[in-house]
Amino acid sequence: MAMATATATEGTETNDDGARPWQSYHTVYTTAKAGMDGVDKEKVQRTVYEMSKGSKYFQNEERKDAFITQKIDKLRTQCDKLTQADLSHFQKVADRRILELEALRDLSRIWLHVDMDAFYAAVETLSNPTLKGKPMAVGSMSMISTANYEARKFGVRAAMPGFIARKLCPELIFVPTDFNKYTHYSDLTRTVFRRYDPNFMAASLDEAYLDITEVCKRRNIKSEEIAEELRTSVYEETGLTCSAGVAPNRLLAKVCSDINKPNGQYVLPNDRMAVMTFISSLPIRKIGGIGKVTEHILKAVFGINTCEQMLEKASYLCALFSQSTADFFFSVGLGLGKTDSPEVRFRKSISNERTFSATEDEVLLYKKLAELAEMLSTDMQKEGLCGRTLTLKLKTSSFEVRTRAMTLRKYISSREDILKHASELLKAELPLSVRLIGLRMSHFDGDKYGGSTSNPKQKTITDFIASVDADRNRFLPDVADHDFVSHTETNVSIGSCQTSRDPADGNHSSDVNCQSGTGWSSEEIQTSGNNASCSNYGQVKEAVESTFPIQGQFEDTSTLNLSNLLDDERLNSCEDKTMLWLNDYKCSLCGIELPPSFAEERLEHSDFHLAEKLQKEESRIHQRTSVSSRSWDQKNRITRERISKKQKLSQKEGSYRPIDYFFLLKSNKNRPS
């Protein structure tokens, strides 16, 4: 994490003359995890550092770290620039926002998160009992997927390269991954889960969320007993142990399942005080969605360590981060999370990538590309997908990641089409020493909101806050997960309707991302351009065709240059006028000003524009004319009918109240419960 960042707020770090340089090399796998209690962390830290020092990987980590340091410096500067007036303004905005979020707290559901203990390792031990009691890791010398608890005592962990693990634990046994096995056992566990919640949400092969509200009610027993019973059943039917967490929402349930791991459980009651007490001292890193970078930034800039401090520093968070980010932070401070029933969702992209020993050999690279195109095409056709946006991913020998994308007019899925376009993308990057190539397809045929179709992007306040939840991105089927096929109603990104968060009266920037030089010097681009036409085309063609005989397509590729592509294949950006709130205050279509807190009013306003739009479309058909603002109410009613179903779905009965209600309560000095 912070390699060269001994900072004022991190007073314990003594980075003088590299006396203890390993202390500042914070890798992701030094985070405290279950089974790591008696570990000599300093020794692990030192070993990891010694094994990594000087490597290309390490140098890249240093480079990334320098960016984070820069970002931290920038945030600190912005903090220092805030005046007392600014702070009091943002404190008010934050207080209001926190009240709005609090108003949406839902304590009516009981969620259970179940997490298998060292899943891959446990399955391997089942099929080979001689491994029992010995330190073992699933994975390879390059990368470890899971380590059993014996290995964890040595500091061996998932995501750690095997050669470092072996240094930490010389007798470590390596077992190669076997996903068929894990899928089989995963299916067995899911048979159990289904008995408690037929609509349970699989988060991965070894994790699931169950809404046990109904089963508790029906059998009139406590959630604690359900959790015990479920874990016993899983053990009896698979021979595997698991841990469970029970809480009023999924975010908290996930945190709880980690508390008594392995083979344990923890129940957090559906009580606001209990939640607030629980959350107050909880380190933010325990929250899903807060990773090592966010943790580091929040600690270094604001001194935030616990969830409670998210609320204490609310005015700063409000001032320096986007609204959606600030909302998420506040939710964490309040212990809020999603409680809704599983939404089914369409996948949004499909991809594959491979790492190999770094090479500049263009023939080899094109051959790898052809293999990936073949695999991707096969995967897409298995699912009946056709896509328009193709993204090439490259990792250079210095571990720098680049992506290059193109959006086509036509939907494609054949390996010939994929390879043709992917080759163009790759050609523009060469020459380059590469250690990984990947291909991703997105923007699928049939995507609901894929294009510029008229689509009310403005979400209801309920949608908005619900989607702020940290586990928003975790309920997608993994590759081997056939249980979870999906569709979703509001497949809309929050960011798409957000602009700058700067208040109208502010004169400082809210820009938090330091998007400075990413290694793409103009010189490099120039170089790429000069080499755009592949010098050894004959060899490349031979390599590709020997891998996958292609009829003619590759000939075409050689004559296509980038400008042709731009004219011929690429789409121009299609702008469809969608309403958004400029500076979070002003309607981009008519200029009316409404503060963010006027959620209901804003909703009505966006409904108005939607109605206006619909009417325009209609009148185009009827050769008829305009819309006057006097008819707002009438049109608003029409729109309301259209979208009322959606709102009902997104509002839990009884939990919804107009925002004004809480302002009223607040001014009466009554906090809503």
Add this chain to the structure above:
DNA sequence: GCGGATCAC
């Protein structure tokens, strides 16, 4: 829409 970054498992 693109590209970089972050995150989870």
Add this chain to the structure above:
DNA sequence: TATGGTGATCCGC
């Protein structure tokens, strides 16, 4: 000798 693969999201352009 040696630091993964898949999918999603957010932000600033």
